[in-house]
Amino acid sequence: MAILIIAEHDNAVLKAATLNTITAASQIGDECHLLVAGSNCSAVAEQGAVVTGVTKVLLVDNSAYEYQLAENTSKLVTELAPSYSHILSAATTTGKNFMPRVAALLDVAQISDIIKIESENTFQRPIYAGNAIATVESLDSIKVITVRGTAFDAATTSDSNAPIETLSIVHDAKVSEFVSEEVAVSERPELTAAKVIISGGRGMGNGENFTLLESVADKLGAAVGASRAAVDAGFVPNDMQVGQTGKIVAPDLYIAVGISGAIQHLAGMKDSKIIVAINKDEDAPIFQVADYGLVADLFEVLPELTDKL
């Protein structure tokens, strides 16, 4: 049976996390359908049609799906589900929001945040902040799965052009409504898509000092992240948080500045290719996972780093 992938998008652009999910789906089976549910979102369907691995795009265009409210999207996906063996979405805040509802409506489990596919019904996923890896076998007829993006390569585009089928299925529960959003605007790359990330922790002292990281980030084309300690202290907003309950990242280069290295933070970045730690405490646990450690006062060395790059 075919696999259904739920596309993440803002009605204009297909989000990168979906490309990783498509790769995961392709490892399970050959027939992969991409559901694009939104409002005035045909551009997203066209972007999905040329992604390698996608064999059909299902386009559902209705104002009920404009903000992908979980109450509506979950009912749409549940209605489509019986034709599929697997339903996959990225383990982003969007996927995490509606997918468990789909699982409950289908009376099946959700396998969250998978990092490896062992077979069509057996998957690996991190538990306990990544301090253990569980291999889980699903006994359900329909597998509802969210996929950790950093564990799978992004699918590329190809010359093929999958057919786009338009469906008119409307589920408008009218029990929830979108009020407003504050989207963080940044010239820098998104955390989950960045090749280089520089993050600050409690050692930054305050929010203003994050400009020291931003100067380095501008030189490297990097994204700026933060530890939970820095978020809890109110230095920076939560959407910058890297860790167990924040964003999971795996860039080529991760520079941790003034971050001690609590297990919750390591859970979000330890799959990075190269880790650099700058901390004045030489016993900080972050040095145990760092490829290159520099024991130094960040306020002295960050301006120097900016100058010399």
Add this chain to the structure above:
Amino acid sequence: MKILVTVKRVIDYNVKARVKADNSDVDLANTKMALNPFCEIAVEEAIRLKESGAATEVVVVSIGPKACQEQIRTSLALGADRGIQIETDTMPESLNVAKLLAKVVEVEQPGLIIMGKQAIDSDNNQTGQMLAALLDIPQGTFASKVELVDEKVHVTREVDGGLQTVALNMPAIVTTDLRLNEPRYASLPNIMKAKRKPLAVQTPEDLGVQMKTHTQLVKVEAPTERKAGIKVNSIEELIEKLQNEAKVI
């Protein structure tokens, strides 16, 4: 309005989980256990709503072996009014937890259900959403702000790109994120008082819930550990290594 809060007993967040030698599961013997941090935030939010006059009663429910009564008592010491334990031998799968909670909701009829967004042991982030689906009610997940406006609850959600605010009909489910509030500490007099607050014990059979097995844990392994690298002595050396050895800049 009554508020129902769910709490889970989990490994203390400062303790690093160890995998059993036979790879059957994580070893929790003699491990310090605590109230799941996100559940603690949920309890705090409910108590604040009661203190503001918006809620009249806060009921705390936990599922698991008898030991989870400790976490219910902790919540009562923080200010919840009464507790319900649903006694099970082991920790049920999320969907079974949601089914048990749905039965409690049917009986208690709360106006608002506040839950942690995820437990730091299984890291599933799903029970609240599943419960909302079973009850066919709206949800506000990953909340950083909860406001009662007219007959609705406005929830500001921490999403990947920033913040999103939704308005939900009630009853509704809210799952908490870190910045929603800073939980208080229980005072000694309140800890003493909590011992006398009512705590009812029920079983899945009492609630008429058939527990199903949806997944099987095949094995649990320790992740491949990263090895510590080298210490560099200066920024020049660091840049040189990143350019010529690691080739990442």
